[in-house]
Structure formats: C-alpha cells, structure tokens
Amino acid sequence: MISILPVFCSTRLKGNWPSLVFAATLCACGPQQHDQRLDFYAFGTEVSVTLYSVTTPQAQSATEQLQAHYADVGHNWYPWRRGELHAINNAMRSGSRIDVSPRLAGVIRRAAEFELISGGRFNAGLGRLTELWGLHEISAIPSTLPKKADITAILADSPGAARIDWDQDRAGTRSDFVMLDLGGIAKGAILEDSVTILLDLGISNAIINIGGDLTVLGNVRGRPARIGIRSPGNRSPIASLSVDDGETVVTSGIYERFVEIAGIRYAHILDPATGYPVDHAVSATVIHVDPVLADAAATALIVGGTDEFDALTEAFGLDLALLIDSSGDVRLTPSMRERLHWIE
Numbered sequence: 001m002i003s004i005l006p007v008f009c010s011t012r013l014k015g016n017w018p019s020l021v022f023a024a025t026l027c028a029c030g031p032q033q034h035d036q037r038l039d040f041y042a043f044g045t046e047v048s049v050t051l052y053s054v055t056t057p058q059a060q061s062a063t064e065q066l067q068a069h070y071a072d073v074g075h076n077w078y079p080w081r082r083g084e085l086h087a088i089n090n091a092m093r094s095g096s097r098i099d100v101s102p103r104l105a106g107v108i109r110r111a112a113e114f115e116l117i118s119g120g121r122f123n124a125g126l127g128r129l130t131e132l133w134g135l136h137e138i139s140a141i142p143s144t145l146p147k148k149a150d151i152t153a154i155l156a157d158s159p160g161a162a163r164i165d166w167d168q169d170r171a172g173t174r175s176d177f178v179m180l181d182l183g184g185i186a187k188g189a190i191l192e193d194s195v196t197i198l199l200d201l202g203i204s205n206a207i208i209n210i211g212g213d214l215t216v217l218g219n220v221r222g223r224p225a226r227i228g229i230r231s232p233g234n235r236s237p238i239a240s241l242s243v244d245d246g247e248t249v250v251t252s253g254i255y256e257r258f259v260e261i262a263g264i265r266y267a268h269i270l271d272p273a274t275g276y277p278v279d280h281a282v283s284a285t286v287i288h289v290d291p292v293l294a295d296a297a298a299t300a301l302i303v304g305g306t307d308e309f310d311a312l313t314e315a316f317g318l319d320l321a322l323l324i325d326s327s328g329d330v331r332l333t334p335s336m337r338e339r340l341h342w343i344e
C-alpha cells in the first residue's frame, strides 16, 4: 500500500492572519518576492497551497480568494448539508426540475461523462448507497450490514449522474434513486478552480495539495516538483517521482477512509455493480493534466481492479497510472514505470 507524501514542504513561520499558517523560506526571488505557504482546513481535509516567488499582495489575494472558494464549495457541493447540491438532490427526488449554477452543472456533467467512459465503474449518483453504508457521517454508520434487498432496490433503478436530463442548466431525472455524491470528483474540480484563481492573480509557480491530491503549477525554484511515495505500513519513503507543470497527481485508496461495521472494515469506495464496498484493490494513482479526469479515473481504477486496469487506462486515455491490489500486485502503465524512481 502506498500514500503520497509531498516532499517539498518548507519551514513554517507564524503569520498574523487567522486560521492560516504561513511559511516563508529563503529563495532566489525578485526584490519584493518570497515563497509562502497557506494552510486551510476545508471540506473535511487539510489543504496546503505553496506559492513560489510571489509578492505580498498576490499572496494575500490568493488567501482571500481560495478561502472564499473553499468555503463556498464546502457548503454547496456537499449533499448532506443544506447547500446547492442538497437542494438539487431534494428537487430530483420529488420529481421536479431545478436550476443549477453553471460551475456545479459543469462538474455534474463531467461526472456523467466519466460514468459512461468507465462503463459505470465511476458513478457519482450513488448517494443513496453511500447513506445506506453510513459512509458520509460517523453518526450514520449502521451497527449491522445494510440489507441486501435495500441495496438491490437502489441498484435495480440504475441510478447515476448520467440519468439526469438537462434542459439548459436545469436538472431533472425520472429515477427515484439518483442522489448525487460528488466525493469521487470534487477534489479534482477544486484543484482545477484553485489553478484558475492563482493564474488569474499572475501566480505561475505553486503546488496545491488537497489531502494528498495535488496540482503543480510551473516549477519549484526552477526545478520540477518532486513528490515522494511512502508505505503506509512503516511510513518510510519507497519511491519518488517528478511532477511537471500543469500536472495533477491523485491517489484513491481504500485504506484512507472506511467504516467499521460489526468489527469489519469497509472502504468508502463502492462497486456500483454490486453496491458493496471495494476490497480487491487498495490504491490507485493517476497523473494527468486534467485534475477532474484524474480524480474520476483514480476512483474508477480502484473499482475496476487489476482485471480492468488496461481497459480503464485506455478508456480514460491515461499515460500515467499505477494500481496496487490487495495481494500486493502492482500494475503500472509504461510511462509510469519510467517516471517512478524506486528508493529500494
């Protein structure tokens, strides 16, 4: 099993702005420039954004705009709290159409696209199953396994984001069981939005890291960014790889988040074909210039497992992908094999 360990962290210095910790390091920057690290806690995870060779006004604007955006998506893209996605799910459940804001409509449409590309391995319309397994909320974890009949009833209706029919940006569906849960794609979309915010501010060298999924903009003081991969067992680094300008690295792992029901651990990634949590693949890493695609593809690779690795990497057009299954077997695309530097 692996997890991504960014190895570019800089020394932390205390800052004055609330809820953030800044880091400044000595750097070969222009006169008014410095490196700065911004730390946020958003949508249940740690976000760190490291800016290279920025001015103080640039860093300040980045802080304000990123913070506002993270607060917005944390509220509006989470289906189990009163925000836009919650309202969309409620409307669809009651059979009515609802206006969706352009950005969220775009993300939902991409989720539907990935559902089709992956042959249903990626499915962002299984919120009812997520609820049944209690994967969304600690207090909702059931004490016994969900009833097979309940799982079957949901799957019989073939729920999915692709079941939504659109009238411009008004969404509706005829399925009683479609409930959007964008957890498998949201981090990729937020990485994409973060890049837009930074580029608009004229910041062209940065690393945005959302809970281990990261996008590299430009380079790190003239050199390509490098990230480390470590074993979750003894946490020691086992490999490293360079990440080029504009690339995103996303890892999905069944060890990261899980629920425990009657003493057995169940992963937070569901196999849409069975309605049960995946247990055959433990970790999938994808590198791609499209963060949203990378996020969806990593989730789909976990579901497909080693049997479908080749078909799914082809379907998503992945050059750089890595999958480790529960028996420790590693599948790599040829380019990923070249990119990885094993430490031992």
Ligand code: AMP
Pocket: 121, 122, 123, 124, 130, 135, 181, 182, 183, 184, 185, 251, 252, 253, 268, 269, 270, 271, 272, 295, 298, 299, 303
């Ligand atoms: P990730 O960590 O990107 O693989 O996303 C996992 C999250 O996506 C879960 O916590 C669920 O919210 C959601 N999810 C679970 N199973 C699937 C699936 N088969 N396809 C798409 N999203 C899923």
Ligand code: MG
Pocket: 183, 184, 185, 252, 294, 295, 296, 297, 298, 299
């Ligand atoms: Mg994902």
